[in-house]
Amino acid sequence: MQYSYNWLKELSETNKTVGQMADLIMMHSFEVESIEEKGKGLENVVVGKILEIKKHPNADKLQLTKIDIGNKKLDIVCGAWNIKVDDKVPVALVGAKLQNGIVIKEAEIRGIKSFGMLCAEDELGLGKSHEGILILGKDAEIGEKLTKALDLDDAILEIKVLPDRSHDALCHIGIAREISALDGKKIDYYKKIKLNRKKTDKLSIKIQDQYLCPRYIGAVMTDIKIEESPTWMKSRLNSLGINPINNIVDATNYVMLELGQPLHAFDFDQIKDDERVNIFVRRAIENEKITLLDGSVKELFDEDLLITNKDRALAVAGVMGGENSGINENTTKIVIESANFNSTSIRKTRMRLKVKTEASDRFEKEIDPNVAEIAMARIIEIVESYGGKIEGVVDVYSKPVEKWKIKLDLAYVGKLLGEEIPEKTIINILESLQLKTKKKGRMLEIEIPTFRIDLKTQEDIIEEIGRIYGYEKINSTVPFYPVQPAKMDEERQFEKTIRDYLVGAGFSEVYNYSFYGKNDAEMAGLSQKHLELENPINPEQALMRVSLVPGILNNIKENLKNFKEIEIFEIGRIYIPKDGSLPEEKNMLVGAIVSDESKKGNNFYEAKGYVDLIFNKLGIEDHYFDEFKNSEEKIPLIWHKTRFAEIEIEGSEELIGYVGEMSPIVLERFRIKKRVAIFEIDMEILRKVSEGEREFKPLRKFPTSMRDISMTAEPEVRVEDILDIIQGSGMKLIIDVDLFDIFDLPEEKTSFAFHIIFGADDRTLKNQEVDEIMKKITENLEKDLKVEIRK
Amino acid sequence: MQSKIIEIKNKAIEEISEVKTKEEIFDLEKKYLGRNSEFNQILKNLKNLSEEEKKEIGKSANLAKKEIEDNLKKYERIISESNFDFQSEKIDITIPGKRKKRGHLNILSQVRNEIEDIFTGMGFEVADGPEVETEHYNFDALNIPKDHPARDEWDTFWIKPEEKLDHMLLRTHTSPVQIRYMEKNEPPFRIISPGKCFRREATDSTHEHTFYQFEALVVGEDVSVANFKYIGEQFFSKFFNKDIKVRLRPSFFPFVEPGFEFDISCLMCSGKGCRACKNNGWLELGGAGMVNQNVFVASGYPRNKYQGFAWGFGLERLAMMKYKISDIRLFHSGDLRFIKQF
Incomplete structure (x- = not known):
């Protein structure tokens, strides 16, 4: 909310500058978001009265004016035509430096000397209008500074009051109370104000639901003359962002800014039944309609609270008035409402009606019903100063809110803050906040004024003590706690390990959003059920991801603009909907590769190689790649049907993940022009299978020998079959078989070449032994797979 | 011879x-x-x-x-x-070296590792919880009741409700982890809970709807504001590798009382005032406070038996300060031109 420095200063009688005040509030009360100094560039602008206007002898579009600025009279040439004799206008004197950069000098305009300038709104930086000279109110004093006449000699503080203090601090008195507490003064801001309780039979008030409306005060005032408010009030409202309307409406707004109590004024004659006004505060009837002041028609529910007379709704309580009930220029008699409404009910109503007003803003934060009385007294005082007369007041308040008490254990203050604050200081702080204290042994009994709705517990009180005392005075202190080693988070450690492996292998890590759009899901063929956001920012971010792949594909698409080859990965959660509970959040790893495509399936083999690398680093040796178990039609659309494998572990039922190329169809849909291979691994399963500890294997004592074998194979022969036969023919003397060359031949045949490593644990193998095994391998391969061994 | x-x-x-x-x-x-x-x-x-x-x-x-x-x-x-x-x-030694593939850990992971290492070094345990949460853990148990204006402070992504189900949401902070941890553990303890959080707000160079939060929680029988100040100073001094002072200002978060905004002394001028800190010598970093007794009660502890502090801050903001990154949206952009800088 915006606060006027002058107003705060007036109320709190402080002598702090605006800067000092802002610092103090910032460190002890609320965040000051900005300070706007009004009246900049208006230092040499004063109020002048036009004494005469003459035509310029040499220019049709100019006039000559004589202006009274109090101590002297000035001749000023002026180009505007909206002025007349006796008008009061802003006069920029010679030497003035206006906000727009114009410097006023003595000038000769078409042969006539001019000693200043009459100013339009925009030239003063007060608005956008350049329609003509700004005409000031009649009560502006000749010769006084414009900043004073318009109450611009002020600074506006934007202060962020949070919900705990919105009960009492969304008004100038609330902040003034803070300032006087910080100055160490004890000011009772409500003391001077007393409500005149004159009886009247012109008004009756009936509250149907005491819970929704704990208090309703109505006052009838006569002899009202609707006109503009005095200049000082208009400019004060203006500078706080409220448009002045007329003296009565302005007064209700002014009191709200001062005391935090929203008020409403009705036109007596418009809402009376016969000669008297009967106010009913009741719940709306289901589907009841009301036309609001802003012309909108709202349909209501029985939870909404209405202010009505005998036959029609006059206002939605605490939110907005209805049409044909408010003040107009002919109003002479008014009913002022100062009431208290249930905060939750107001909040629900205004959310449902999608209306937010200064009044609803305050009511929904919960206000002290006792302030209604103070505010009523205050507005009566203001309207009386305009000549209005009080006819009488009706106050319905069946369960008055009383002050309450909190018992504070004095030792707890030091224990919670970690700083010993002297008892006397504590009591002074509390008293300056208008909390009455009484010492009872080790306890302090504190009486809470009803406007401090936020103070309910000992900790609330300790916060008051701590902040006024100053948190900066609390010295940081080493905590004592038992020595216990921090528990390791295994999942996190594992994640870290995998990240390091992948980065070491050349992958870069991306972070994607947890959501994508229906469009992404459709393109990727992810037809399963997704959690859906009720209020997404846009449709492209409406579904909670069930796969990291769409995000990764979008990363690839974007990065292909700058890179030819890509290795990226993401570790993150996917969200699998569960009936009747929170979704299952699975931590997944997805790695993606775009690399050289000159060899058939190269991307796939790259990906597969990286999977081996990770698994080997984790000490997993018994993983294998297998064809998809289900029928081909069940392969998720996203995968390339013939370049895709499951990753499994020997002897385990669980599927660890997949490796494969992305389907060219899906890539096309994502507008990716290159082939992409992906591995997708369930992190939790991977962690479990890698849990077994590594064991040292003794180094070989005897030398090994290597032989090569190369062959031409028919298309249906798979490398796995060849490997099985080689291993099977080796009588446990084959340590490793390594495919080192592969290329395509005509007629879809393929050439393969392998290194075969031979060795024994107990001796050096003789050439002859190895030759025999090679012979057997050759025979078996030729017999079983019909391959052609090159000799 | x-x-x-x-x-x-x-x-x-x-x-x-x-x-x-x-x-x-x-x-x-x-x-x-x-x-x-x-x-x-x-x-x-x-x-x-x-x-x-x-x-x-x-x-x-x-x-x-x-x-x-x-x-x-x-x-x-x-x-x-x-x-x-x-x-x-002789060869031309000005010919560039052979380009080697090099992977890059995302800067978010790097900063997260740094932070976790500092905290675990101080004896903190790492705790975690779900990203899709119930209203209970995200709000009610944290003393933010339904229909309370305080809820407006958290712009929330809601999950489209199914019949007979509680209204689920994307956690707006990692604070639900506090409750989940306290339900299963007794004080004294000290934990950090890092994780992905979500706020439904328009994105710009300093706002992002998806972000990483770190929250520290220390509970015992006499953990105080002064202790919090100490831990805060230790952490930031280690993280930024220079002496950092912590400043507390009053604030309000329903799950703490008293509540603070906390600032650290400016990294550039150490509090004297410079352009980086808009001349006020301090940088705003996050929220903190002494755990509200209602939160202890909601977690199953007796009222006024324990006290402790909770403290949360954004990972991205720290990364941006440390590495002078100007746009928060880069973190989730997946743009390798950004990722490969770290």
Whole structure:
């Protein structure tokens, strides 16, 4: 909310500058978001009265004016035509430096000397209008500074009051109370104000639901003359962002800014039944309609609270008035409402009606019903100063809110803050906040004024003590706690390990959003059920991801603009909907590769190689790649049907993940022009299978020998079959078989070449032994797979 | 005879030390050790000497011969090494080195590791919870009741409700982890809960709807504001590798009382005031406070038995400060031009 420095200063009688005040509030009360100094560039602008206007002898579009600025009279040439004799206008004197950069000098305009300038709104930086000279109110004093006449000699503080203090601090008195507490003064801001309780039979008030409306005060005032408010009030409202309307409406707004109590004024004659006004505060009837002041028609529910007379709704309580009930220029008699409404009910109503007003803003934060009385007294005082007369007041308040008490254990203050604050200081702080204290042994009994709705517990009180005392005075202190080693988070450690492996292998890590759009899901063929956001920012971010792949594909698409080859990965959660509970959040790893495509399936083999690398680093040796178990039609659309494998572990039922190329169809849909291979691994399963500890294997004592074998194979022969036969023919003397060359031949045949490593644990193998095994391998391969061994 | 051997040897060694080419070595070898060399003559004449002399002269002749041989070998090596033609192998060393594939851990992961390491070094345990949460854990248990205006402070993504289900949401902070942890553990403890959080707000260079939060929670019987200040100063001084002061200002979060905004002394000017901190000497970093007793009660602890502090801050903001990153949206952009800078 915006606060006027002058107003705060007036109320709190402080002598702090605006800067000092802002610092103090910032460190002890609320965040000051900005300070706007009004009246900049208006230092040499004063109020002048036009004494005469003459035509310029040499220019049709100019006039000559004589202006009274109090101590002297000035001749000023002026180009505007909206002025007349006796008008009061802003006069920029010679030497003035206006906000727009114009410097006023003595000038000769078409042969006539001019000693200043009459100013339009925009030239003063007060608005956008350049329609003509700004005409000031009649009560502006000749010769006084414009900043004073318009109450611009002020600074506006934007202060962020949070919900705990919105009960009492969304008004100038609330902040003034803070300032006087910080100055160490004890000011009772409500003391001077007393409500005149004159009886009247012109008004009756009936509250149907005491819970929704704990208090309703109505006052009838006569002899009202609707006109503009005095200049000082208009400019004060203006500078706080409220448009002045007329003296009565302005007064209700002014009191709200001062005391935090929203008020409403009705036109007596418009809402009376016969000669008297009967106010009913009741719940709306289901589907009841009301036309609001802003012309909108709202349909209501029985939870909404209405202010009505005998036959029609006059206002939605605490939110907005209805049409044909408010003040107009002919109003002479008014009913002022100062009431208290249930905060939750107001909040629900205004959310449902999608209306937010200064009044609803305050009511929904919960206000002290006792302030209604103070505010009523205050507005009566203001309207009386305009000549209005009080006819009488009706106050319905069946369960008055009383002050309450909190018992504070004095030792707890030091224990919670970690700083010993002297008892006397504590009591002074509390008293300056208008909390009455009484010492009872080790306890302090504190009486809470009803406007401090936020103070309910000992900790609330300790916060008051701590902040006024100053948190900066609390010295940081080493905590004592038992020595216990921090528990390791295994999942996190594992994640870290995998990240390091992948980065070491050349992958870069991306972070994607947890959501994508229906469009992404459709393109990727992810037809399963997704959690859906009720209020997404846009449709492209409406579904909670069930796969990291769409995000990764979008990363690839974007990065292909700058890179030819890509290795990226993401570790993150996917969200699998569960009936009747929170979704299952699975931590997944997805790695993606775009690399050289000159060899058939190269991307796939790259990906597969990286999977081996990770698994080997984790000490997993018994993983294998297998064809998809289900029928081909069940392969998720996203995968390339013939370049895709499951990753499994020997002897385990669980599927660890997949490796494969992305389907060219899906890539096309994502507008990716290159082939992409992906591995997708369930992190939790991977962690479990890698849990077994590594064991040292003794180094070989005897030398090994290597032989090569190369062959031409028919298309249906798979490398796995060849490997099985080689291993099977080796009588446990084959340590490793390594495919080192592969290329395509005509007629879809393929050439393969392998290194075969031979060795024994107990001796050096003789050439002859190895030759025999090679012979057997050759025979078996030729017999079983019909391959052609090159000799 | 003896002096003759020494003379020959010295002469040979002297001549060997002056050779320049392999040919000269070869000639000297022939000259001093060849069939017609003086040495050979001496050895040949040994037979004319007495047994005594034969033994003595033979021994010294052989030693001298060995010394000459060693010298010949040594100088042969020196000549051949000095003749290696490096010039013929000259390359252009300004040609760039071969490009090696290098992976990059995302800066968010790096900063997260740094933070976790500092906290675990101070004995903190890492705790985690779900990203899709219930209203209970995200709000109610944290003393933010339904229909309370305080809820407006958290712009929430809601999950489209299914029948008979509680309204689920994307957690707006990692604070639900506090409750989940306290339900299962008794004080004293100290934890950090890092994780992904979501707020439904428009994105710009300083706002992002998806972000990472870190929350520290320390609970015991007498954990105080002063202790919090200490832990905060320790953490930031380690993280930024310089002495950092922490400043607390009053604030409000329903799950703490008292509640604070906390600022750290400006990294550039250490509190004197400069452009980086808009001349006020401090940088705003996050929220904190002493755990509200209602939160303890909601977690199953008795009221007023324990006290502790909770403290949360954004990972991205720290990363942006430390590495001078100007746009928060880069973190989730997946743009390798950004990722590969770290």
